[in-house]
Amino acid sequence: MEMIRTGNLKKSYMPGKVEVKALNGVDTSIEHGEFVAIMGPSGGGKSTFLNLVGMLDTPTSGEIYIDGSDVTKMNSNTRAEYRLKHIGFVFQFFNLFNELTAVENVMFPMMLNKQSGYKYRAKELLNLVGLGDRLHHLPSELSGGQQQRVTIARSLANDPKMLLADEPTGNLDTKSSIEIIELFRKLNQERGQTIVMVTHSPEIGGMADRIIHFRDGIIENL
Amino acid sequence: MPVDLRCALFYSRKDIFKNKKIFAFITLSIIFATANIIVINGLTDGMIKDLVDNTIESSSGHLNIYPADNERFIEGLGVKEQRLAALEEVEAYSPRLSASGVLSNKELSASVAILALDPDKERRTTKLLDKITKGMALNSNDNNAILVSYRLAEDLKLDVGDEAELAFENGKSKVYNVKGIIRTGAADFDSSTVIMPLNEANQQLAFDNSASVILIKLSDKELADAYMPVIMQVLGVSNVKTWKEETEYLLSFAEAWQSFSSIISAVGLVAAAISVGIIIYINVIHKTRQIGIMKAIGAKDDFIFTVFLMEAVLFGVIGVSIGDGVGYFAVKYLEAHPFPEPMLGSMAPRFYMYLLYDASLVTMLTVILAAVYPAFIAGRMNIIKAIWGD
Ligand SMILES: Nc1ncnc2c1ncn2[C@@H]1O[C@H](COP(=O)(O)OP(=O)(O)OP(=O)(O)O)[C@@H](O)[C@H]1O
Numbered sequence: 001m002e003m004i005r006t007g008n009l010k011k012s013y014m015p016g017k018v019e020v021k022a023l024n025g026v027d028t029s030i031e032h033g034e035f036v037a038i039m040g041p042s043g044g045g046k047s048t049f050l051n052l053v054g055m056l057d058t059p060t061s062g063e064i065y066i067d068g069s070d071v072t073k074m075n076s077n078t079r080a081e082y083r084l085k086h087i088g089f090v091f092q093f094f095n096l097f098n099e100l101t102a103v104e105n106v107m108f109p110m111m112l113n114k115q116s117g118y119k120y121r122a123k124e125l126l127n128l129v130g131l132g133d134r135l136h137h138l139p140s141e142l143s144g145g146q147q148q149r150v151t152i153a154r155s156l157a158n159d160p161k162m163l164l165a166d167e168p169t170g171n172l173d174t175k176s177s178i179e180i181i182e183l184f185r186k187l188n189q190e191r192g193q194t195i196v197m198v199t200h201s202p203e204i205g206g207m208a209d210r211i212i213h214f215r216d217g218i219i220e221n222l
Numbered sequence: 223m224p225v226d227l228r229c230a231l232f233y234s235r236k237d238i239f240k241n242k243k244i245f246a247f248i249t250l251s252i253i254f255a256t257a258n259i260i261v262i263n264g265l266t267d268g269m270i271k272d273l274v275d276n277t278i279e280s281s282s283g284h285l286n287i288y289p290a291d292n293e294r295f296i297e298g299l300g301v302k303e304q305r306l307a308a309l310e311e312v313e314a315y316s317p318r319l320s321a322s323g324v325l326s327n328k329e330l331s332a333s334v335a336i337l338a339l340d341p342d343k344e345r346r347t348t349k350l351l352d353k354i355t356k357g358m359a360l361n362s363n364d365n366n367a368i369l370v371s372y373r374l375a376e377d378l379k380l381d382v383g384d385e386a387e388l389a390f391e392n393g394k395s396k397v398y399n400v401k402g403i404i405r406t407g408a409a410d411f412d413s414s415t416v417i418m419p420l421n422e423a424n425q426q427l428a429f430d431n432s433a434s435v436i437l438i439k440l441s442d443k444e445l446a447d448a449y450m451p452v453i454m455q456v457l458g459v460s461n462v463k464t465w466k467e468e469t470e471y472l473l474s475f476a477e478a479w480q481s482f483s484s485i486i487s488a489v490g491l492v493a494a495a496i497s498v499g500i501i502i503y504i505n506v507i508h509k510t511r512q513i514g515i516m517k518a519i520g521a522k523d524d525f526i527f528t529v530f531l532m533e534a535v536l537f538g539v540i541g542v543s544i545g546d547g548v549g550y551f552a553v554k555y556l557e558a559h560p561f562p563e564p565m566l567g568s569m570a571p572r573f574y575m576y577l578l579y580d581a582s583l584v585t586m587l588t589v590i591l592a593a594v595y596p597a598f599i600a601g602r603m604n605i606i607k608a609i610w611g612d
């Protein structure tokens with residue numbers, strides 16, 4: 001079954017007088033439980049695609065179906081609620097709330113979702129990403145790789161349908177990067193977590209089930 | 223779905239305590255604004271209340287009868303006193319005679335206002351004679367004794383037991399014994415008044431049982447308005463004033479002071495509002511990316527707005543509570559240690575519970591209002607711009 005389907009998806013920006021076509025008709029489909037890497041040259045539209053699918057932004061035209069429902073018609077509050085319950089995000093850096101400890105960062109989306117037992121579950125998730133011994137550390141007291149693992153734990157807090165990661169290892173050394181990707185692999189295999197990840201690294205992209213190439217706002221068939 | 227206040231509070235609390243110095247700075251400015259309002263208003267209200275109370279206690283009855291227009295004295299005092307005594311709501315009355323003179327002690331002398339009264343009647347009507355700070359009160363038949371107001375006594379270096387010569391406006395003069403020193407708190411009274419028995423004054427001035435005012439005490443001062451026509455009719459007098467009319471001139475004074483104290487309060491409030499507003503605004507700008515992340519995670523605009531408004535509420539609650547305490551103790555301290563003031567003798571605030579309510583409410587509202595704009599900016603932030611910068 002399809003988790004994500006887009007039809008003729010377009011997104012233009014008007015930063016100045018000239019229109020920039022960041023996405024220019026993207027038709028794609030990603031299945032439940034797939035681990036997909038998105039690759040391609042800089043400016044190709046990878047982040048734009050992820051932001052639209054993640055409901056952080058609205059398309060200029062085209063269709064987006066998430067788990068069967070048309071999300072382009074939703075208002076901003078409904079989209080926020082949908083993101084809270086069904087989508088996990090990992091960005092390249094500075095994902096965490098500085099003033100909250102690791103466990104508080106992971107608790108936060110569950111508190112926002114009025115879920116009970118959040119403290120216990122936050123600890124569980126941090127154990128899952130291998131940070132059971134760093135619960136009460138502030139982000140500034142964690143390494144870049146550890147911070148990304150806390151972010152991943154937080155993105156899983158409300159048991160999302162899909163996890164979207166935009167260059168999650170972009171700021172990490174090779175060893176930490178491999179650890180993060182292995183964590184993704186594990187989540188994908190053991191929990192059937194759908195993951196869409198943007199990366200510039202062929203090595204990391206190669207660990208995904210499938211690679212989608214973006215160039216000049218369209219999917220490139222290699 | 224309404225905003226989850228518990229979650230907003232969780233984040234706000236963590237955020238405001240993060241930087242101890244900024245927290246202390248903001249809290250201090252709120253404490254100052256709150257305490258400032260309490261002390262300034264306590265001082266103003268205390269002063270005005272003292273003034274009105276003093277005036278009513280020592281120089282006015284609930285109703286005052288004055289001579290008819292163009293007359294210096296009230297006609298037929300004896301008959302009027304009899305009629306007053308017969309009126310049910312009249313608890314007491316005291317005729318007074320005002321005159322002028324010169325009081326001398328050796329080479330020192332000063333012009334004085336002579337206030338002649340019947341000590342027994344006066345005592346039943348006002349508290350004037352309770353205000354003797356040294357020596358004793360007068361008796362009706364004290365033909366050789368006077369009371370001297372404290373500033374006058376200071377000026378003429380007079381003390382209880384001293385003798386002083388009083389020259390009347392008709393040229394007569396007589397040496398009197400200073401039996402007591404009196405201090406009312408009313409500036410002009412305290413500076414130059416001599417009190418003497420009514421009989422003695424009438425005799426020296428060669429008047430025939432005259433009075434220039436009759437002070438009336440009613441069973442309840444709130445009856446003054448209703449009872450005024452009765453007095454007018456029964457006594458056949460036309461010039462009667464209520465205690466409210468007598469203290470009306472103080473109201474403009476009170477208003478001037480109140481607007482002055484409002485300005486001082488407003489300055490403190492504006493300072494607090496600006497610091498809270500700026501700190502929260504800077505915090506919002508500084509946190510742009512985190513606000514973007516929070517929204518990406520699923521926080522709605524209202525939630526973000528609430529988080530930053532809540533920060534102001536927290537600053538407010540902490541600052542105002544401490545400010546209430548500081549203000550309370552400052553007022554209590556000044557109540558016990560009045561500071562000198564040339565006009566009134568001394569100036570002291572008075573503590574009223576409403577001072578705390580007013581100051582808390584007004585400061586809290588100001589602080590919250592100051593945060594509305596930055597909180598609104600935070601709530602309205604565009605996710606994409608917030609996360610990727612612009
Ligand atoms: N907010 C924006 N305003 C104007 N133009 C934008 C905006 N966001 C993206 N673009 C433009 O859209 C195009 C696609 O950008 P996008 O960020 O999706 O590329 P990308 O594939 O993620 O690149 P990178 O690998 O460098 O992250 C680029 O030409 C970019 O300049």
Ligand SMILES: [Mg+2]
Pocket residue numbers: 046047048166
């Ligand atoms: Mg990108």
